[in-house]
Ligand SMILES: Nc1ncnc2c1ncn2[C@@H]1O[C@H](COP(=O)(O)OP(=O)(O)OP(=O)(O)O)[C@@H](O)[C@H]1O
Ligand SMILES: O=P(O)(O)OC[C@H]1O[C@H](OP(=O)(O)OP(=O)(O)O)[C@H](O)[C@@H]1O
């Protein structure tokens with residue numbers, strides 16, 4: 001059986017479960033379940049803390065896992081990213097009170113609190129800066145107010161936590177993170193893993209694209225197809241009414257309304273948009 005590590009709680013756990021459900025895998029009913037066997041798909045899920053997932057997968061005890069890119073790089077475990085999943089997005093940034101340095105160079109000699117010491121130490125080393133890095137488990141924003149640190153480095157999603165603590169980001173983002181699928185570094189070909197990745201890629205495509213159908217006069221089809229080129233090539237079929245064709249093509253969901261306006265303007269009619277439930281490309 002393929003052994004897969006999934007986040008047991010936190011920001012990544014709900015979206016990861018949803019994606020696996022869309023990919024046809026069984027999901028746990030009780031959030032306290034730590035192991036779940038899906039015999040039909042020949043997989044076994046292990047629900048673990050996202051920070052630990054890189055360690056389990058890096059050690060080769062589990063075949064594949066879902067965690068955050070920031071947690072993967074912070075751990076320096078022997079795992080590598082193989083697919084970005086488009087959820088759990090965040091940036092990892094320095095922040096401090098008014099009057100903090102403007103960039104990493106200005107951190108020389110300061111005290112930095114963070115839960116991600118690996119990322120921060122690596123970033124400081126890359127910039128040739130020496131600073132004191134203190135590891136905290138969470139609620140890092142409060143470290144400045146309580147005098148434990150001069151600045152912090154933390155995950156920023158909406159920025160609400162920083163604003164509430166009276167802190168502002170500074171410098172370039174240290175990292176842009178996303179939920180990712182990881183495997184042990186250098187793991188060889190494994191058809192079971194490839195099938196798992198293909199299923200997730202299918203979900204990503206089904207989320208990003210919709211299917212667009214429309215009718216258009218045959219003399220306009222070249223112009224129309226230029227608006228909806230599809231991933232490979234759109235399907236064009238004759239209609240019973242002479243001089244008209246039906247076109248079917250995949251288009252980006254976020255561009256669908258604009259494309260419908262443009263198609264309408266060149267005479268397309270009966271424009272229909274439908275969701276894709278699953279696909280293999
Ligand atoms: N708003 C957010 N807060 C924290 N982590 C987030 C957020 N949005 C995305 N993430 C990502 O989630 C991962 C951290 O998940 P983790 O479960 O360890 O922390 P959490 O979501 O803060 O949960 P908790 O603090 O309740 O344990 C990281 O990859 C991080 O980039
Ligand atoms: O930019 P925002 O949308 O505010 O999200 C980012 C904040 O959320 C997380 O904290 P969490 O609530 O998980 O608490 P923790 O620090 O104890 O992990 C993270 O550590 C930041 O503090």
Ligand SMILES: [Mg+2]
Nearest residue numbers: 010011138139
């Ligand atoms: Mg947290």
